[in-house]
């Protein structure tokens with residue numbers, strides 16, 4: 001079967017900094033893939049290459065077997081219709097009230113009228129644990145964790161087939177983090193979505209991942225089912241999962 | 257190779273690189289403007305966004321543009337009276353004021369004031385949207401950022417600047433009128449009569465054409481610098497400065513070109 005997402009030997013440098021150095025990654029339809037890896041290893045850049053927000057220097061990116069390399073704007077718009085994205089920093093439109101943020105794709109992208117769009121927005125806010133009262137607030141009036149959840153509601157509102165979550169639980173309390181994990185699992189198991197999640201949160205990995213891929217120095221160094229992460233036989237994964245300072249992964253930390 | 261020739265080479269290499277970089281950025285700017293204009297003919301046209309922008313560019317610029325015109329017109333009347341007295345031509349005050357304001361000072365000073373207000377705020381707003389990934393979010397939600405953010409601003413600025421300039425022209429002449437009648441002892445009715453005698457349709461046309469072009473420059477420089485900003489808060493600050501400085505220079509250059517080339521021959 002053609003994988004939903006297929007990245008082959010993707011490279012991307014910013015200036016002299018080689019961020020992606022030959023990433024190979026496939027995600028099957030209906031699968032929940034979690035990408036783990038240290039800060040600054042290029043996890044967000046990887047996702048943005050799939051969304052067409054960053055153009056790879058070389059390599060191949062395919063969605064449903066269709067290559068995105070050299071695709072024009074209209075082609076990307078068509079592909080993105082099936083995508084939802086939670087940005088790491090939320091990326092909420094700060095000039096618009098919360099509900100218009102959530103309904104943005106429905107109203108601007110699909111031309112839905114304000115009234116039904118507002119209802120769907122409020123429904124999605126409730127699914128991420130936010131009361132309808134926040135609908136008319138501006139994003140700047142919300143706490144960081146609430147902003148993240150609004151971003152999540154916006155990502156799922158248009159019922160996309162593929163959803164990208166960039167650190168969905170960062171900045172949330174453990175209970176709310178679990179609510180979000182459940183929500184992501186629901187999207188995949190009950191709605192049949194394909195999900196790609198970036199996280200540092202191991203409890204989140206254990207809860208939502210079908211498969212885990214570890215990115216290190218611009219390459220996927222390990223990739224396997226969730227059940228294997230505790231006996232991966234890979235020193236990088238082991239160090240990461242256990243959260244040890246000592247190991248093959250050298251953080252660029254100056255030791256005094 | 258001796259030291260002198262090597263420095264010469266470096267000099268030429270730097271000039272060459274500088275020229276290439278300048279050409280490349282002109283090309284990028286032209287492509288950006290082309291894309292924004294192409295969006296004009298493709299639906300949707302985001303009418304509400306255009307109206308919002310007209311309000312924020314036009315209505316909220318009225319006080320600053322009005323005051324600028326008032327003070328300039330008043331000072332101009334006084335200056336021409338003093339200067340004109342040297343060759344006994346005090347009678348020309350009304351005529352020179354109206355021509356100077358309508359053809360030159362109304363659109364140019366109005367344009368510069370609006371650029372200071374609007375180019376900077378557009379660059380800051382779009383720059384912040386860029387660095388907080390809101391522009392990426394728009395793209396992901398299948399909305400073209402240029403069409404959604406830039407085109408409405410360009411349209412609004414091109415519509416609103418001529419209207420603002422019209423107001424500036426009237427207030428500028430009024431400023432001259434106040435000084436002329438209150439301080440210089442001119443007869444009010446006579447002053448206005450001379451004003452209307454001197455003013456030609458081509459003066460007003462020139463004023464409106466300039467204003468529309470300046471409006472385009474103001475919005476284009478604000479949006480271009482904003483949307484291309486990078487590197488956090490410092491990057492947004494730099495984009496804001498660049499937007500205003502480049503808008504100023506382009507307005508003055510465009511003014512020169514329009515004055516000399518387009519309306520230079522009109523009597």
Ligand SMILES: Nc1ncnc2c1ncn2[C@@H]1O[C@H](COP(=O)(O)OP(=O)(O)OP(=O)(O)O)[C@@H](O)[C@H]1O
Nearest residue numbers: 014017019037038039040041042043044045046088
């Ligand atoms: N637009 C850009 N321009 C220049 N450099 C960039 C850009 N985007 C990312 N980078 C660089 O690429 C590297 C990887 O960034 P990325 O955001 O993918 O990290 P990450 O793995 O998501 O880290 P984190 O877990 O901290 O979010 C970083 O060193 C960053 O500085």
Ligand SMILES: [Mg+2]
Nearest residue numbers: 043044088166
């Ligand atoms: Mg990241």
